Amino acid sequence: MSSTVDAPRLSGNRLGDRLRHAPPLSALxxxxxxxxxxxxxxxGALLTPASxxxxxxxxxxxPPFWQAGGSLEHILGTDQxxxxxxxxxxxxxxTTLAIGVATAALEALIGVPLGLTAGYFGGRLERVIMxxxxxxxxxxxxxxxxxxxxxxxxxxxxxxxxxxxxxxxxFTRLTRVTVRSLKTSGFVTASVVAGGSHRFIMRHHLMPHxxxxxxxxxxxxxxxxxxxxxxxxxIGLGVQPPTISWGLLIGGSRDLIAVAxxxxxFPGLAIVFTVVSLYLVSNDLAARRAxx
Amino acid sequence: xxxxxxxxxxxxxxxxxxPARLQVEDLHVEFSTRRGPVPVLSGVSLDLRPRExxxxxxxxxxxxxxxxxxIMGLLSRNGWVSGGSVTYAGHDLTLLPEKEYRKVRGRExxxxxxxxxxxxxxLRTVGSQVAEAIVTATGHRKSDLRDQVVQALHxxxxxxxxxxxxxxxxxxxxxxxxxxxxxxxxxGGPGILIADEPTTALDATTxxxxxxxxxxxxxxxxxxxxxxxxxxxxxxxxxxxxxLMYAGRIVERGPVNDIFYRPRHPYTIGLLGSxxxxxxxxxxxAIRGSIPSLTALPTGCVFHPRCDRMQERHTCxxxxxxxxxxxxxxxxxxxxxxxxxxxxxxxxxxxxxAEPETSRSADTDPATHPLVEVDDISVVFHLKQGxxxxxxxxxxxxxVSFDIERGETLxxxxxxxxxxxxxxRVVLGLQAPTSGRVVFDGVDLTTGDKRFPKGVRRRVxxxxxxxxxxxxPRMLVLDIVTEPxxxxxxxxxxxxxxxxxxxxxxxxxxxxHLERKPAEFSGGQRQRIAIARALxxxxxxxxxxxxxxxxxxxxxxxxxxxxxxxxxxxxxSLLFIAHDLAVVRQIADxxxxxxxxxxxxxxxADEVFTRPRHPYTRALLSAIPVADPRRGRDRDRIILExxxxxxxxxxxxxxxxxxxxxxxxxxxTDPPALAxxxxxxxxxxxxxxxxxxxxxxxxxSR
Numbered sequence: 001m002s003s004t005v006d007a008p009r010l011s012g013n014r015l016g017d018r019l020r021h022a023p024p025l026s027a028l029x030x031x032x033x034x035x036x037x038x039x040x041x042x043x044g045a046l047l048t049p050a051s052x053x054x055x056x057x058x059x060x061x062x063p064p065f066w067q068a069g070g071s072l073e074h075i076l077g078t079d080q081x082x083x084x085x086x087x088x089x090x091x092x093x094x095t096t097l098a099i100g101v102a103t104a105a106l107e108a109l110i111g112v113p114l115g116l117t118a119g120y121f122g123g124r125l126e127r128v129i130m131x132x133x134x135x136x137x138x139x140x141x142x143x144x145x146x147x148x149x150x151x152x153x154x155x156x157x158x159x160x161x162x163x164x165x166x167x168x169x170x171f172t173r174l175t176r177v178t179v180r181s182l183k184t185s186g187f188v189t190a191s192v193v194a195g196g197s198h199r200f201i202m203r204h205h206l207m208p209h210x211x212x213x214x215x216x217x218x219x220x221x222x223x224x225x226x227x228x229x230x231x232x233x234x235i236g237l238g239v240q241p242p243t244i245s246w247g248l249l250i251g252g253s254r255d256l257i258a259v260a261x262x263x264x265x266f267p268g269l270a271i272v273f274t275v276v277s278l279y280l281v282s283n284d285l286a287a288r289r290a291x292x
Numbered sequence: 293x294x295x296x297x298x299x300x301x302x303x304x305x306x307x308x309x310x311p312a313r314l315q316v317e318d319l320h321v322e323f324s325t326r327r328g329p330v331p332v333l334s335g336v337s338l339d340l341r342p343r344e345x346x347x348x349x350x351x352x353x354x355x356x357x358x359x360x361x362x363i364m365g366l367l368s369r370n371g372w373v374s375g376g377s378v379t380y381a382g383h384d385l386t387l388l389p390e391k392e393y394r395k396v397r398g399r400e401x402x403x404x405x406x407x408x409x410x411x412x413x414x415l416r417t418v419g420s421q422v423a424e425a426i427v428t429a430t431g432h433r434k435s436d437l438r439d440q441v442v443q444a445l446h447x448x449x450x451x452x453x454x455x456x457x458x459x460x461x462x463x464x465x466x467x468x469x470x471x472x473x474x475x476x477x478x479x480g481g482p483g484i485l486i487a488d489e490p491t492t493a494l495d496a497t498t499x500x501x502x503x504x505x506x507x508x509x510x511x512x513x514x515x516x517x518x519x520x521x522x523x524x525x526x527x528x529x530x531x532x533x534x535x536l537m538y539a540g541r542i543v544e545r546g547p548v549n550d551i552f553y554r555p556r557h558p559y560t561i562g563l564l565g566s567x568x569x570x571x572x573x574x575x576x577x578a579i580r581g582s583i584p585s586l587t588a589l590p591t592g593c594v595f596h597p598r599c600d601r602m603q604e605r606h607t608c609x610x611x612x613x614x615x616x617x618x619x620x621x622x623x624x625x626x627x628x629x630x631x632x633x634x635x636x637x638x639x640x641x642x643x644x645x646a647e648p649e650t651s652r653s654a655d656t657d658p659a660t661h662p663l664v665e666v667d668d669i670s671v672v673f674h675l676k677q678g679x680x681x682x683x684x685x686x687x688x689x690x691x692v693s694f695d696i697e698r699g700e701t702l703x704x705x706x707x708x709x710x711x712x713x714x715x716x717r718v719v720l721g722l723q724a725p726t727s728g729r730v731v732f733d734g735v736d737l738t739t740g741d742k743r744f745p746k747g748v749r750r751r752v753x754x755x756x757x758x759x760x761x762x763x764x765p766r767m768l769v770l771d772i773v774t775e776p777x778x779x780x781x782x783x784x785x786x787x788x789x790x791x792x793x794x795x796x797x798x799x800x801x802x803x804x805h806l807e808r809k810p811a812e813f814s815g816g817q818r819q820r821i822a823i824a825r826a827l828x829x830x831x832x833x834x835x836x837x838x839x840x841x842x843x844x845x846x847x848x849x850x851x852x853x854x855x856x857x858x859x860x861x862x863x864x865s866l867l868f869i870a871h872d873l874a875v876v877r878q879i880a881d882x883x884x885x886x887x888x889x890x891x892x893x894x895x896x897a898d899e900v901f902t903r904p905r906h907p908y909t910r911a912l913l914s915a916i917p918v919a920d921p922r923r924g925r926d927r928d929r930i931i932l933e934x935x936x937x938x939x940x941x942x943x944x945x946x947x948x949x950x951x952x953x954x955x956x957x958x959x960x961t962d963p964p965a966l967a968x969x970x971x972x973x974x975x976x977x978x979x980x981x982x983x984x985x986x987x988x989x990x991x992x993s994r
Contacts, residue, residue, distance in 0.1 A: 186763075187762055187763055189762070190825070193749075193754040208766045
């Protein structure tokens with residue numbers, strides 16, 4: 001029995017594997033669109049075809065270029081002050097995406113440590129944390145957000161904080177449930193026996209397993225927050241002019257929807273494409289994890 | 293019963309000319325995978341004659357269960373019969389449309405599985421499930437069936453069948469549920485019963501009863517039984533003929549005595565050598581290497597990479613051997629050089645006698661204290677039940693005491709629910725005892741502080757049952773093996789790596805395996821990795837909780853031998869938790885037998901195994917199937933009645949009295965204390981005297 005044993009390598013043909021595991025076309029398009037959005041959000045006003053703020057009263061309410069009265073100068077048309085819509089959408093991407101990502105991140109920042117503590121240590125601590133979570137879940141979030149914004153005054157930072165401290169529960173619940181099942185797994189027990197400290201076990205055995213599911217939920221939270229930001233900005237409690245966000249663009253054009261549909265349609269499409277892309281990417285990542 | 297006329301006289305089954313009831317011929321089965329079709333069966337042939345008891349034996353992945361499913365027409369969607377035939381009563385079953393097949397299943401051929409509790413509907417009483425089977429098979433009205441159901445359960449030797457019929461599967465023990473499954477399978481009066489690992493999920497004492505029942509039923513009902521198992525002990529006890537499978541092929545076939553006493557295929561010889569022997573008179577020998585992956589089968593003879601007989605001969609590498617008849621016998625072997633088996637037998641018998649046990653007993657210096665003193669520990673679990681009702685309490689471990697000396701291996705033996713694993717968790721500090729103390733090298737570990745004192749943790753390591761879950765799937769083997777060094781902050785990364793390489797070498801793996809993940813290894817290899825992790829900090833005690841239970845027989849032998857080597861070379865103590873007495877016999881210096889949370893007998897291994905005092909130990913010993921047909925069938929058999937009582941309501945007095953054949957009034961009222969009997973301790977009012985009858989291996993003519 002002294003002989004050694006060979007373990008067969010699992011991955012044979014790497015290129016073949018990669019082709020077989022390539023994401024479907026819809027996911028590829030989603031990755032592409034999100035990549036584009038990220039570039040636009042980072043570069044801000046650098047790439048815009050026109051200035052997003054320059055007014056040109058002579059060219060007010062121009063339709064998109066393919067319609068009568070439109071021009072290639074303003075591909076998606078102009079608003080009531082003659083500002084280029086495409087440029088405004090591009091600049092709005094930064095605010096909207098930033099608020100979406102920052103809010104989801106804040107939720108995770110609050111929720112994950114709470115869930116980790118509850119799931120890993122259990123006992124009374126777990127009961128307290130989970131009661132808190134349930135109470136927060138039962139609270140009408142919209143009311144609380146509006147209240148905070150009214151007290152502190154509207155603005156992107158206030159909005160992010162207000163939404164973040166109302167949406168962390170999903171991270172707590174997911175983390176707790178995952179940690180609870182990991183905690184009874186053989187390798188965590190083995191680590192306890194080997195002498196691993198709580199911190200060591202959390203860092204080396206729990207977090208790597210949490211990464212996947214947490215990322216999936218994160219990617220689902222971002223579009224939810226983008227939509228929430230749009231709603232808040234639309235009703236005037238979110239981002240304030242002169243800052244531009246997609247929600248604000250739609251909100252500002254509501255009186256003109258009968259004469260200038262494009263002012264609501266294109267920012268709306270930007271939101272829809274982003275949200276759908278995030279869902280597709282999240283699905284694709286989950287499918288990859290399941291294959292592993 | 294069966295559609296075949298069966299007017300042949302009794303004993304006719306010995307005649308090879310008798311027509312087969314079921315004939316599998318050159319059966320090929322493929323499964324589709326992401327990497328294309330994989331051959332799972334490559335030309336399997338077997339006959340099942342009326343009333344015959346045939347065992348289909350193989351390790352995991354050999355294709356034995358697939359053979360059963362193919363016969364039943366139950367292959368999953370991604371598998372198909374790609375060649376050959378299954379003939380029953382003149383019909384080729386593989387060509388049968390699904391609708392016709394349903395008439396065969398249950399009425400002609402029935403199947404029972406390994407996990408009885410999972411195979412029953414948890415939401416319906418067992419009686420109604422038996423009734424349904426009778427309705428399907430006979431077309432009787434369900435309302436008239438009460439008596440028939442009770443009768444069927446009674447025939448399965450289920451005590452109190454009227455009451456049992458109204459109970460749900462979770463209210464019955466695993467053994468009882470298996471009896472219910474058999475009742476369901478036999479409702480249609482089939483001529484053939486295929487039993488796929490029917491006792492693997494059951495405790496030894498329960499399993500013995502089930503095999504007994506199957507034997508009786510086969511005889512009474514004129515039924516042929518195809519037993520599918522990996523357990524050669526069960527085979528030796530039960531089967532008349534044996535078919536041995538390896539990598540989707542039958543490599544050896546013959547009457548049970550020929551297979552056990554004159555095995556000719558090197559794999560058969562190796563497998564028989566891998567089985568631990570409970571009499572302790574034969575040492576385990578392992579087959580090298582591991583079972584090949586079906587996606588990359590060796591050329592020629594599939595066994596050649598692991599074969600000792602091959603000796604670099606090209607024939608084995610290039611040509612697949614036929615299953616050829618050995619002249620003058622009923623035995624068939626698929627080996628080019630099967631005639632060399634006789635010479636091998638003459639040169640060295642497979643049943644080597646163990647050397648006189650010199651290294652067995654640990655060097656015990658009476659002046660020093662033992663390494664581990666477990667002193668009177670109890671563990672009580674309080675059950676929660678609903679919001680306001682408090683449930684009962686379970687005493688999982690009841691006043692258990694034992695010592696482990698330095699370099700000694702103590703085996704804690706018991707069936708499921710006996711509290712042996714809970715005891716292991718207490719010693720590991722994973723479970724605080726309700727009362728009692730655990731002292732490690734003079735340090736009390738149970739002072740109420742949850743964590744072990746610094747320094748002790750490193751000296752106590754563990755190996756668990758399931759090597760798949762005990763290795764973090766996301767980590768590299770290097771990180772897994774060096775984890776104890778990392779958490780104790782020992783050595784630099786380079787030194788850790790070097791230690792890890794040494795450890796892998798010790799457990800028979802290569803240094804390049806360090807860069808791989810656990811998923812790339814087989815079960816046996818993963819357990820080696822887990823052992824390497826336990827050894828890397830040079831612990832004084834390794835707690836092994838069923839470390840070889842999840843492994844195949846040949847792999848189990850490899851790992852057991854590794855433990856022996858480790859024992860010999862490093863002065864490490866082992867607390868070895870197991871339910872398999874034969875495995876324990878191989879490795880333990882001392883044994884403690886635990887029943888319902890109490891130690892009923894303990895002492896030196898030789899003493900406990902040869903002169904067991906407690907009736908439970910005797911029953912446990914007699915229940916283990918011995919991989920030796922003559923010895924197995926000659927030995928004293930004690931079949932315990934009933935099943936292990938619930939720990940929620942343990943019996944009064946001696947806990948074993950409900951199943952003990954010697955129990956008298958005093959046993960019902962007074963719990964016996966552990967008292968010395970010779971060199972051993974036993975807790976019994978009427979301890980047995982004298983050695984247990986166990987013939988020596990190879991005692992028959994060979």
